[in-house]
Amino acid sequence: MPTRPILEMTMPETRPNLVSPPTLDSPVDVDTLRGTAAGRGRLLVDYGIWAASYFAPHSLSRPVDWTANPTGNRSWAFLLHSFSFVPDLLAHDAALGGTRGRDLSWALMTDWWAAHGDLCAEPPMAWHDHATALRAHNWMLVAQRLREDAPSTGADGDDAPHALPQDTWHAMAARHAEALADPARYSRGTNHGFDQSMVLYELAADAAFDAVPELRGTWGDVAVARIAHEIGTAFGADHGHRENSVLYHEFGLIQLLRVQALRTRLAEVAGLPPLSDQAALIDRATLVMAHMIGPDTTFPLIGDTVRKTPSDIFRTHPLPPSYPAYDFARTGGERGAAPGDRGLVCRETGWFAMRSDWGDGLAVSLLGRCGYRSPYHRQDDDQSFTLKGWAEDWIIDGGLLSYEEKTPMRRYMRSWKAHSLSAPTGVEAARDLDATGAAARITTVVQRPKRLVLGTASRLFGDYVTTRDFEIARQKPEDGRLSVVLTDTLIPGTDAALASRMALRAKGAATYVTRFLLPDDKRIAIDAAEAEVRIAGTRATLVLSIQAAVPPGDIRVLRAVPETDPEGPDAWRSRVFGEAEPAQVLEIAHTTLALQARYELRFEPV
Template identity: 30%
Template sequence: MATYDYLYRAPLMVSMRRARTRFLRDQEIFCDGRYRPLEGDMVWRHRRTRSLARHLHAWTFYYHLRPFGEEHDRQILDLLIRILREWRAVVGLPPTRIPMSYHDETTAQRTIALTCLIKDYAELLTSAQRDTVLEIIREGAALLVSEEFHSSGTNHGMYQDLALLAAAPFLEDGERTAELAHSRLTDYFETSFTGDGIHREQSPEYHCLVTSHIRRYVQAIADERPETATRLRRLLESAEPYALLSISPLGAFAPVSDVTSTPVLATGYARSFSSEEYRFAVTQGSQGNPPSLHQLIAEDTGVAVYRADWRDPDSLYLYFSAAYNADYHKHSDDLSLYLVHRGLELIREAGPNGYQMEDPYTVYAFSSFAHNTLIVDGAGLPRIEPDAQHKVGLVSVPTRSGTPFAVRGRQSRFTGVEHHRQVSVHQPKRQGSQSVRIEDTITAEQLHDYDLLWHFGPEVVAELDGTTVRIADRHGSAVATMRFTSQTQLTLSMVRGQTEPQIQGWYFPQMGRPMPAQTVIVSLSASDAIVHTDIDLR
């Protein structure tokens, strides 16, 4: 019989022991990276950040309180049941005034955590305690089966259906519920990837998150649903090239969409694929075999990636995005570019600040102003736009000797303005490093003020000289030169850590932690214009 116990988290024993001690001694729970006081039932009443509220109401703190088979297990269980009853008394049933308590994914994660609890403590639960846990599991499941509550086509919906599979043994109509979950889950897995094998939610992290769940799901259903398992294995094979090339020479995913700067090796994504090539990418070449794949041009998705040399950590890495495949996790990053050379982020994205939309830095992080994109008349693109996915795309460009990589992206989401960006890599004729040429072609019927933004990484220093930007590392050694040319007059300016009139020149090494970063703004006034950006690498 299929088991979904892999959904239950297993923290390190040392951190669990510490959390169990503080839970009993200090009435604290380890949640969202910190210890939080229970304060009676006030833990459920305080206003929280979106992230913390999701973790609290999802009961993710439970996994640090799993039983050890020792005398303190009974005390921990009794306290867990007490705070679960307090949670239910404070929150009630939906609709509720407590934010995030019945969020779509939060409800799923709480249901998973409570099925873990009821299995972990099966021998210690009294009849009344078991009834309390079962009641809340069943209330959650009643929401999760509802089509109105189900977040169809998203990773949140995936978790909802995985939660139903975990909860099915505890439900009166468990078999029917499990069939519904299998049906919705299989449909999601088979429709959430593009023809290139890339997850539609714009993010390498979510790509690996979902493929990891597919892999574990296939293992769980292989005997009972062999045909489905076979189809999903083929999907996994097509998904690996993007995961592989999304890892930069720095050992982290390219910071596009909601991707953080955490090394892949420090996350669960390091186990998303088991090939020696993926291991090589994750470990920055210390283990595994170097991949033979050096570029991926995914026209159906709108993503192109180039990696010059897997064996040389100082070689060129480039990630170009002209992708709009889903609204979830979409940023206003149409035609944005990320570039690494000599182990330094020369051109980077701001990265995510989180999901607190009342925070102006979060609004900035989602906006065009935080990406290497076009601004028209002082305005960027909306993050999402109904029926606009066809307005963004990418095609391969025929290459010749000395040009190993060339693509052309387009976006027509600005009213009356079309933007094309061609990106090509050029080999040196003699000894030396490669160069990158970016050709921005902007067309419109009316005169507009255009700004092209270029954000520099935190480990480099950019110096502006007319229409040239010289880029050095922190020790002053030259690493690249950017030259901007056009038949239209260009004006260049540099900002760093600006807050007025528009937030500009920031990046986020962690969510919620804005740090100043240099940004060059290439300004011009025209209807039609072509701007060449030549990046000579040293």
């Protein structure tokens, strides 16, 4: 079954995308040009074509209708109002010379300012919390280029200015600083709020406010206090990120690097309060990042994550002591040095990882989490895990897909069904952070060089007390590399929950199910009599043995169910933003009033 595009505007992968605007004599190879920042800038400068990340190209020539959204996707509108194309326009000038990219940037800035500079409520993305911060940052890049390129004697209103129009820029910068400083617009305790705070600090340092020290000091003080709060909220004392995602741990680390760069770059700005040093946290969060990366050098799809090999985020920053471990993980051992430990546990934020070895791409690795500390990018995945090994995926997660929260497929990707969990049948996951967040935790840890044992607990299903114990160890014989034993319990915690299980059992229906989300390429053989399942890959077979006080009921494989199904989609994953691909679910049914089951996973090399 082919990959199913969710965003109709995604780019084809197998042939060039040729766009022929009416003013052109010959087609433009958009796919070639969009491969570099300078090329994307050329598309805009020469052809009025914007190739936004993850979307097909669209016209973006003056006059721009800032309320339009030809894709119908909020992420496209977010990128538009963030002015995410500015770095590409400036890269065009750096690569090809001249100032056409700079001048177009300024012209679009003044156009947008004329339409939306009054803090309007429509369109929603115009003054969106995060879009406002990113737009201000990109506009500062243009302002700085104008300052550097010519003396500051340009006239306001020029479409192609030769210097920065001071009055216009001062108004732009002040309005954005006011919006970012406004407590009602501040997204406190989120990655959005983190960016808002950093950009407010940058704006306070801008030369536009050299003559207004009271504004600089006020905004600077607000920004410094908020940045300190955001860092403490984003990262736990164990140096893991709280926003429930591998991708957002990386994003949080990038934000820390930006704070450190601002601390250095703006240290001499008069009247600007200093930022605190984050070198120690950067070092420790980098080591956590190294353990999150799989043996295939990609991110496991836990939380709102896409499949990617991380780029070197330190290429323009000082290297922390843990950088060799990070570089080793992201290059598959081609560079750097292996981390000293095979396992890592972040007990507060809920992350845990274990590898058979750091030797090669065939190593087996497990990454899991059990911690509900933030509602941002939250999925119903406490106690879920992914398993990679033998250069293949085995146990997988649903992934991000998109930020279109109301679509059936996005709702599925966030739900417990897109993860490998045990659950009471007919019960939805609880998403109240105040009511259930504290219950999601790692309860016990025993860590040895070749063995990791940990207990986890959650109230993911509200009235049910849920535990899952992990025993992860080097497999014997060691040619299997790594074995995993899961012990799952689900106990009704209220009379109503118990009554519902009794009613299901009286009907002969399943009371609980354990589900494992598997890639579509695996061949599955079920031996119900022996309570054993063999999952065959290319280089190995994963053998799952099931033990329970009462033998399990039905064991079945569920193939991809489309979103048009009355019950909604099932058995999908998303490795690429905007695209869903078929997966399969191994589902094990139980008929007991409380669940207690043991699952042993071990590899047999082919």
